[in-house]
Amino acid sequence: MKVAVLGELNVDMILTGTDIMPEMNREKLLDGMDIVLGSSSAITACxxxxLGAEVEFVSLVGDDDFGRFCLQELNRMGVSTRHVSVDASLQTGVTLSFSAAGDRSLLTFPGTIPLLEPRHIPASLLAETDHVHFGSYFLQSGMRDEWPALFGRVRSTGKTTSFDTGWDVSNEWRREGIDRLLPVTDLFIPSEEELLHLYGADSLEAAWEEMPAGVGEGAVAVKRGASGAVLYRAGYPPVAVPAYPVTVRDTTGAGDCFNAGLIYGYRTGRRGEELLQFACACGALSVQGVGGTGCLPTVAAAERLMGSEAGQEL
Structure with a gap:
């Protein structure tokens, strides 16, 4: 399978410890610091x-050390960067991730993150791929109005599509753009908190009622962290699965690895409960390493976790 991932690139500086919340006029010591490849789109691509897909990444970075690091890491992990543009007038984005056991908070300098535009995306690439995915809908402001038409063209040729919203840092949660995009989306992959904010709902059941009718052609896979995941399709009862009980080292990128598991599982014929279990296994493998790419899932490892008696870590 060939997948085109269209998205943002940045580095993650992951700061770990038991007391990680910054306080003005105070200095604290941390347990660890790692600089790793960041961005929802890039982690999903890796x-x-x-998992075994052929992946082409489309993005742009600055001609700086962080940009070169992003390209080097993508290539090292088997992702093609021939469609990543380098612009010497720009700075590559950076996210500071303050990570404690089971949770994290983020501070981001956008840099090139919101600057992807249609001119960066070759039509020839879309024609030769089986699936198109992007992450960080709200951060990628240069593409927000363009996604429905692009996904529509992709779907018209028999290819499949998916996207992840990410958090809306503006806290506006404008659902109109999402609603226009859903009818041409095969897999919509928000977190529970993101979905509830989008539709002004206090429960998943209330959110289902608010979603546009066109979503019935695809599926909504809702990531619920330690509570597992839920799969929704209009006209069918929701399918829920629990998370696998593994030791968490860092949650960075867990949702992005879930995305990858969902896409790969869907494209290889998994559906319903089995599809969600495979995606959750990929997310569970991720949290056992530091950074979004510190412990990438494989099909064999995910299937072993799915088949283990109580989801014991490997």
Whole structure:
């Protein structure tokens, strides 16, 4: 399978410890610091490559050390960067991730993150791929109005599509763009908190009622962290699965590896409960390493976790 991932690139600086919340005029010591490849789109791309997909990444970076690091890491993990543009007038984005056991908070300098535009995306690439995915709908402001038409063209040729919203840092949660995009989307992959904010709902059941009718052609896979995931399709009862009980080292990128598992599983014929279990296994494998690409899932490892008696870590 060939997948085109269209998205943002940045580095993640992951700061770990037991007391990680910054306070003005105070200095704290941390337990660890790692600089790793960041961005929802990039982590999903690397996880897809680890699962066995051929992955082409489309993005742009600055001509700086962080940009070169992003390209080097993508290539090292088997993702093609021939469609990543380098612009010497720009700075590559950076996210500071303050990570404690089971949770994290993020501070991001956008840099090139919101600057992807249609001119960066070759039509020839879309024609030769089986699936198109992007992450960080709200961060990728240069593409927000363009996604429905692009996904429509992709779907008209028999290819499949998916996207992840990410968090809306503006806290506006404008659902109109999402609603226009859903009828041409095969897999919509928000977190539970993101979905509830989008539709002004206090439960998943209330959110289902608010979603547009066109979503019935695809599926909504809702990531619920330690509570597992739920799959929704109009006209069918929701399918829920629990998370696998593994030791968490860092949650960075867990949702992105879930995305990759969902896409890969869907494209290889998994559906319903089995599809969700495979995606959750990919997310569970991710949290056992530091950074979004510290412990990438493989099909064999995910299937072993799915088949283990109580989801014991490997």
């Amino acid at each position: 996880a897809l490559a680890a």
